[in-house]
Amino acid sequence: SLADRLQEAFKKLRGKGKLTENDIKEAMREVRLALLEADVNFKVVKTFVKNVSEKATGSEVLESLTPGQQVVKIVNEELTALMGGSEAKLSFDSSITAFMLVGLQGAGKTTMAGKLALHLRKRNRKPLLVAADIYRPAAIKQLQIVGKQIDIPVFAMGDKVSPVDIAKASMEYARKEGCDVVLIDTAGRLHIDETLMDELKGIKTAVRPMETLLVVDAMTGQDAVNVAQSFDDALNLTGVILTKLDGDTRGGAALSIREVTGKPIKFSGVGEKMSDLEVFHPERMASRILGMGDVLTLIEQAQSSIDEKEARELGSKMMSKEFNYEDYLKAFEQMQKLGPLNKIMEMLPGMNSKEMKGVNLEDGEKEMLKTKSIIHSMTQKERRNPKLLEHASRKKRIAKGAGVTIQDVNKVIKGFDNMKKMMKQMGGMQKGGKKGLFGK
Ligand code: GDP
Numbered sequence: 001s002l003a004d005r006l007q008e009a010f011k012k013l014r015g016k017g018k019l020t021e022n023d024i025k026e027a028m029r030e031v032r033l034a035l036l037e038a039d040v041n042f043k044v045v046k047t048f049v050k051n052v053s054e055k056a057t058g059s060e061v062l063e064s065l066t067p068g069q070q071v072v073k074i075v076n077e078e079l080t081a082l083m084g085g086s087e088a089k090l091s092f093d094s095s096i097t098a099f100m101l102v103g104l105q106g107a108g109k110t111t112m113a114g115k116l117a118l119h120l121r122k123r124n125r126k127p128l129l130v131a132a133d134i135y136r137p138a139a140i141k142q143l144q145i146v147g148k149q150i151d152i153p154v155f156a157m158g159d160k161v162s163p164v165d166i167a168k169a170s171m172e173y174a175r176k177e178g179c180d181v182v183l184i185d186t187a188g189r190l191h192i193d194e195t196l197m198d199e200l201k202g203i204k205t206a207v208r209p210m211e212t213l214l215v216v217d218a219m220t221g222q223d224a225v226n227v228a229q230s231f232d233d234a235l236n237l238t239g240v241i242l243t244k245l246d247g248d249t250r251g252g253a254a255l256s257i258r259e260v261t262g263k264p265i266k267f268s269g270v271g272e273k274m275s276d277l278e279v280f281h282p283e284r285m286a287s288r289i290l291g292m293g294d295v296l297t298l299i300e301q302a303q304s305s306i307d308e309k310e311a312r313e314l315g316s317k318m319m320s321k322e323f324n325y326e327d328y329l330k331a332f333e334q335m336q337k338l339g340p341l342n343k344i345m346e347m348l349p350g351m352n353s354k355e356m357k358g359v360n361l362e363d364g365e366k367e368m369l370k371t372k373s374i375i376h377s378m379t380q381k382e383r384r385n386p387k388l389l390e391h392a393s394r395k396k397r398i399a400k401g402a403g404v405t406i407q408d409v410n411k412v413i414k415g416f417d418n419m420k421k422m423m424k425q426m427g428g429m430q431k432g433g434k435k436g437l438f439g440k
């Protein structure tokens with residue numbers, strides 16, 4: 001994966017006291033290859049590598065970072081800038097807001113319409129789904145099923161009325177029913193064609209949507225970028241939504257679309273379930289691409305199942321020097337509330353590596369239990385002061401108490417140390433400046 005390749009490229013910089021221009025050149029050569037392999041647009045790659053090289057060569061190494069970490073930090077910042085810098089919010093009208101979802105067939109528009117409706121309702125809006133795809137067989141039915149599933153009203157007029165008229169009528173219906181956001185699910189084609197574009201333009205003129213959102217399948221890589229450009233030319237998009245980011249995408253679309261079209265990515269679809277929607281955060285995506293995991297997303301997800309304040313405290317504690325085994329244990333316990341281990345693992349720093357891919361998840365659950373029992377066998381003093389565990393006699397006692405070997409205890413200590421190191425690094429990065437690359 002891209003994360004593996006990038007980590008590989010940075011590995012060689014690690015542990016070096018000073019970086020020569022040649023070191024950077026070599027690392028950048030590998031970064032370039034990794035990005036191209038991930039199907040990132042070659043012009044974007046070129047600019048990206050040039051920018052990173054300039055910054056890496058010219059920058060003063062911060063005292064708190066090794067030169068290798070410094071390069072990773074720069075790459076992280078540039079990736080973030082490439083994807084738009086910061087979160088792009090939806091715009092709303094003072095009365096009824098219309099959002100139009102457009103895109104090729106199979107991109108995930110209908111699914112996304114449902115996901116967005118659910119997302120908006122959670123934010124106290126009253127959405128209405130509108131079935132304006134009258135061509136694809138059973139498209140209307142599909143939206144109705146989605147609506148039923150999440151208990152959101154669906155406006156449909158069958159397949160004999162023109163999509164433009166359906167869209168117009170839906171605004172009137174929304175007013176009558178007290179809905180304040182209208183989500184129009186439009187038709188797609190396998191390829192872009194004039195007839196489709198004209199129809200979409202017609203809908204746009206009729207309802208004046210606040211957002212014209214292009215839904216694109218992230219798995220299509222560079223094609224997604226071309227599609228985005230054509231739709232933007234015809235419809236003047238306000239944003240892009242990437243779907244199927246849960247799949248085996250190479251990441252190219254996420255990295256090129258914003259730079260090539262200038263349009264922000266606002267959401268991503270990460271599965272087939274209605275709740276599989278994420279607000280697109282460039283900085284989090286960048287850390288994910290770099291294989292540093294996505295602790296913030298994890299913490300945010302935790303908030304729905306655990307106490308928000310506790311999660312926030314844990315999050316900042318995890319990134320601070322005081323991070324200890326009590327926090328580690330708490331983190332494990334909160335994680336278990338979050339759901340399937342594989343999803344969680346993807347988001348954790350260091351868990352993206354090749355080695356982890358082969359790990360049997362059942363073993364993973366067992367490992368987690370073992371880790372917990374080892375931490376439980378520590379005294380409170382030990383948990384709060386991880387340094388105490390350097391004593392062999394303590395390790396021996398803990399191993400005995402937990403019914404495991406000393407090696408097992410050492411593994412937990414190593415895992416904890418790694419986590420602490422990673423978290424500290426991430427904490428440092430987030431405090432770093434966020435100046436955009438392209439002046440945005
Ligand atoms: P439309 O033709 O653009 O309306 O696309 P649909 O919403 O009908 O989706 C096409 C297929 O992609 C369906 O089987 C969806 O379940 C699937 N799909 C949509 N979004 C996602 C996603 O984020 N992840 C995954 N894995 N599948 C998705």
Ligand code: MG
Nearest residue numbers: 109110133139
């Ligand atoms: Mg559809």
